[in-house]
Amino acid sequence: MLYIIGLGLGDEKDITLRGLEAVQKSQKVFIEAYTSLLSFGISSDGLSTLEKLYGKSITVADREMVEEKADDILLEATSSDVAFLVVGDPFGATTHTDLVVRAKKLGVDVKVVHNASVMNAIGVCGLQLYRYGETVSLPFFTDTWRPDSFYEKIQRNRKLGLHTLCLLDIRVKEPSLESLCRGKKQYEPPRFMAVSVAIEQLLEVEQMRGENAYTEDTTCVGFARLGSEDQLVVAGSMKQLLEVDFGLPLHCLVIVGDTHPVEEEMLDFYKLAKNQGQA
Numbered sequence: 306m307l308y309i310i311g312l313g314l315g316d317e318k319d320i321t322l323r324g325l326e327a328v329q330k331s332q333k334v335f336i337e338a339y340t341s342l343l344s345f346g347i348s349s350d351g352l353s354t355l356e357k358l359y360g361k362s363i364t365v366a367d368r369e370m371v372e373e374k375a376d377d378i379l380l381e382a383t384s385s386d387v388a389f390l391v392v393g394d395p396f397g398a399t400t401h402t403d404l405v406v407r408a409k410k411l412g413v414d415v416k417v418v419h420n421a422s423v424m425n426a427i428g429v430c431g432l433q434l435y436r437y438g439e440t441v442s443l444p445f446f447t448d449t450w451r452p453d454s455f456y457e458k459i460q461r462n463r464k465l466g467l468h469t470l471c472l473l474d475i476r477v478k479e480p481s482l483e484s485l486c487r488g489k490k491q492y493e494p495p496r497f498m499a500v501s502v503a504i505e506q507l508l509e510v511e512q513m514r515g516e517n518a519y520t521e522d523t524t525c526v527g528f529a530r531l532g533s534e535d536q537l538v539v540a541g542s543m544k545q546l547l548e549v550d551f552g553l554p555l556h557c558l559v560i561v562g563d564t565h566p567v568e569e570e571m572l573d574f575y576k577l578a579k580n581q582g583q584a
């Protein structure tokens with residue numbers, strides 16, 4: 306049996322009882338560590354905190370392992386119970402549907418244990434989850450790679466008056482381009498996109514495209530460390546949020562569409578004063 310278990314967003318204590326039972330009866334436990342992170346990251350300290358509570362040793366599954374060696378994990382699950390832990394909810398990232406499809410094709414039984422995801426935790430700011438359009442992912446721009454396909458999606462959402470959730474790039478154990486060219490993989494240090502970098506990139510693309518999908522005065526909500534004790538939620542214009550230090554990762558951003566009066570009332574609790582964040 307393959308158990309795919311959501312860990313929730315905060316720390317080791319956010320696993321559900323059902324998830325914990327599945328972990329404890331599994332012979333092998335993997336944790337996926339490249340689409341999201343718990344508040345303490347995947348440092349050896351963080352991992353041992355999980356191992357202590359769950360009473361199991363845990364193998365970190367990086368992108369290479371999940372994408373290239375998934376069949377090894379699935380093979381183990383044909384003859385024993387294997388737990389695959391995912392921060393948030395297993396289906397809060399597009400990647401894990403592929404694991405389920407592969408498992409089913411190999412005849413491996415799959416059980417999913419759900420948990421809170423960034424996709425619903427953003428509800429804390431008061432914008433109705435029913436009033437969101439397509440979610441977009443913002444990748445780190447490089448000197449030679451500045452993809453902007455998210456622009457049309459945001460534009461479409463805003464034409465329909467819908468809010469847009471922007472998920473921000475996480476780069477963990479990514480091989481550097483130079484090392485790939487040299488044929489010997491070396492990994493970049495981990496990087497997590499901050500709200501300010503996301504807004505700079507969004508405004509750069511708006512300046513290039515010039516179609517007014519949004520402007521620096523468009524209202525947004527920035528979120529950091531949702532689900533943790535020190536989570537931060539701040540609403541303001543793009544220009545204002547550029548100046549806010551959201552602190553440690555993870556961050557995400559919502560571009561606000563048309564609002565209902567009750568949504569406005571809730572957003573007001575998180576708004577910066579009008580003159581804050583202005584140059």
Ligand SMILES: C[S@@+](CC[C@H](N)C(=O)[O-])C[C@H]1O[C@@H](n2cnc3c(N)ncnc32)[C@H](O)[C@@H]1O
Pocket residue numbers: 314340341342391392393394395396397398399421422423424471472473474475528529530531532555556557
């Ligand atoms: C692929 S998504 C989320 C996957 C996860 N399985 C889930 O259900 O929440 C990862 C992105 O969501 C955002 N994110 C995830 N957890 C977050 C948190 N606790 N606070 C703020 N943003 C978060 C970040 O932008 C991050 O790059």
